[in-house]
Amino acid sequence: MASLEKIIGLFWFRQDLRLADNPALSHACKECDLVLPVFIDDPAEQTISQVGSASRVWLHQSLEALQSSLRDKGSELFIAQGASLDVLRSLIDDSGASRVFWNRCYDPQTIARDTQIKQTLSHCQPQTFNGLLLNEPWQNLKADGTPYRVYTPYWRAASAKMDASPDIIKPIKAPKEIPTLSAKQAANLSQCVSLDELDLLPDKQWHVPLMAHWKVGEKPALTRLRQFLKKGASDYGEGRNLPAVAGTSQLSPHLHFGEISPRQVLHILADGQSLNSLPDGELIFAKEIVWREFAYSLLYHFPQMLNEPLDRRFASFPWGKNTENHLRAWQQGQTGVPIVDAGMRQLYATGWMHNRVRMIVGSYLVKNLLIPWQSGEEWFRDKLVDADIASNAMGWQWVAGCGADASPFFRVFNPVLQGEKFDKAGEYVTRWVPELAGVSAKFIHKPWELDGQARAQLDYPEPLVDLKETRVRALDAFSVIKGTK
Numbered sequence: 001m002a003s004l005e006k007i008i009g010l011f012w013f014r015q016d017l018r019l020a021d022n023p024a025l026s027h028a029c030k031e032c033d034l035v036l037p038v039f040i041d042d043p044a045e046q047t048i049s050q051v052g053s054a055s056r057v058w059l060h061q062s063l064e065a066l067q068s069s070l071r072d073k074g075s076e077l078f079i080a081q082g083a084s085l086d087v088l089r090s091l092i093d094d095s096g097a098s099r100v101f102w103n104r105c106y107d108p109q110t111i112a113r114d115t116q117i118k119q120t121l122s123h124c125q126p127q128t129f130n131g132l133l134l135n136e137p138w139q140n141l142k143a144d145g146t147p148y149r150v151y152t153p154y155w156r157a158a159s160a161k162m163d164a165s166p167d168i169i170k171p172i173k174a175p176k177e178i179p180t181l182s183a184k185q186a187a188n189l190s191q192c193v194s195l196d197e198l199d200l201l202p203d204k205q206w207h208v209p210l211m212a213h214w215k216v217g218e219k220p221a222l223t224r225l226r227q228f229l230k231k232g233a234s235d236y237g238e239g240r241n242l243p244a245v246a247g248t249s250q251l252s253p254h255l256h257f258g259e260i261s262p263r264q265v266l267h268i269l270a271d272g273q274s275l276n277s278l279p280d281g282e283l284i285f286a287k288e289i290v291w292r293e294f295a296y297s298l299l300y301h302f303p304q305m306l307n308e309p310l311d312r313r314f315a316s317f318p319w320g321k322n323t324e325n326h327l328r329a330w331q332q333g334q335t336g337v338p339i340v341d342a343g344m345r346q347l348y349a350t351g352w353m354h355n356r357v358r359m360i361v362g363s364y365l366v367k368n369l370l371i372p373w374q375s376g377e378e379w380f381r382d383k384l385v386d387a388d389i390a391s392n393a394m395g396w397q398w399v400a401g402c403g404a405d406a407s408p409f410f411r412v413f414n415p416v417l418q419g420e421k422f423d424k425a426g427e428y429v430t431r432w433v434p435e436l437a438g439v440s441a442k443f444i445h446k447p448w449e450l451d452g453q454a455r456a457q458l459d460y461p462e463p464l465v466d467l468k469e470t471r472v473r474a475l476d477a478f479s480v481i482k483g484t485k
């Protein structure tokens, strides 16, 4: 009978699949005697469940890791599937929970759903927290109260705030223990299913080699951060542009799923110093972490950016017609442009692509092939393990020149020059396009210039389009909308 008097709190895991620096979980543990940790696979949910196939595989492994961390704390992850509100109601009824806790998400669909859930479950006093970002999107605004659309002043304001109040980046420790329901109580939870029943893994085994590139979960995320800071952060300024070297942190999927928080990253990076006094490499890295914040700020204030260009002129952009074959060649890494194909194949094989190459393949799709950025966004969403609703939309709008603080449309990346600058010896290209192994550095980024016999020996496609002609075509297309409002 005694357990009936205990306060039971339901803690809802979302984009925060970790125990450390999890404010909602910590509050649940402080305020309740027993905590019911729950993950809901809600088919109508945009942020975590309605994601692409690569992210679903990551999610499976991340939930597995979380289950194991919870068991180490004497707890259990309760998994359910269905409309979040229905599932929560049923779990509350079955468990006798009288409190509900979660960390906030910021996409328009989730905000609307959560608002409704908060109202409907008001008898459980829902409490929500910021576990995803350094600052709430409504906390870092211009002096006139409007949101930033340009990154540099956004960074200046955000970093000044964090430097003035270092507590903003002070993470919370993981709860020592997380007492949960007894086995008898847990048996009453009629909605719960096993992780396998969520069916997150594909029938075909394509994910096995892909996931061999990764170690998923909270502990590997922290290890990856520490290894990166030890080896790579000081060279990050240069290393981050070289796709052949491991010059970036590869923390993006961990950050996306909340296996590590940006607070933890900046806290460990800054190590007691102010952000703005960090040496160059570390400072640039801190700025990248804050780009992620900027993406969420844009998403919150301009939710239409998920589908529509922020620069409204682009709504009437004259995109190419009958481009299906070109889109397919791009997706499959068969465009005949080595660095583009290398990037697309890296994405397919590992679920990740180097940032510089994301910009190159994006520019090629949108400008040389005149295919709407939304098609690229959709492909990335399905194939990236770090597919993130805010960063992906911002990245694609940046590439297409129609976003906030975007690269201007007339800046058409030349993939040959980009390759020659950032992958001089063609190491990255030959890693992902082995058909080109043996081609000299002089021709590795433009094999179409090899003499006839050498070219004929290569089992590699001719370029899909002429880079110079399509650049001019892109600029002509842009001139149609340039002066419009």
Ligand SMILES: Cc1cc2nc3c(=O)[nH]c(=O)nc-3n(C[C@H](O)[C@H](O)[C@H](O)COP(=O)(O)OP(=O)(O)OC[C@H]3O[C@@H](n4cnc5c(N)ncnc54)[C@H](O)[C@@H]3O)c2cc1C
Pocket (backbone or CB within 6 Å): 240, 248, 249, 250, 251, 252, 253, 255, 256, 288, 289, 290, 291, 292, 293, 295, 353, 354, 355, 356, 358, 359, 362, 380, 384, 386, 387, 388, 389, 391, 392, 393, 395, 396, 399
């Ligand atoms: C077309 C396009 C699509 C993109 N889609 C995504 C996406 O779906 N998910 C995603 O996380 N990033 C996306 N990015 C941003 C960036 O490419 C990745 O965050 C980065 O390559 C991840 O590798 P990393 O963790 O090694 O980054 P690092 O260089 O080590 O940076 C550290 C962290 O900072 C953040 N970050 C770095 N650059 C950016 C950026 N430009 N915008 C937002 N956050 C950034 C990421 O969380 C990253 O993990 C996209 C960029 C482009 C151009």
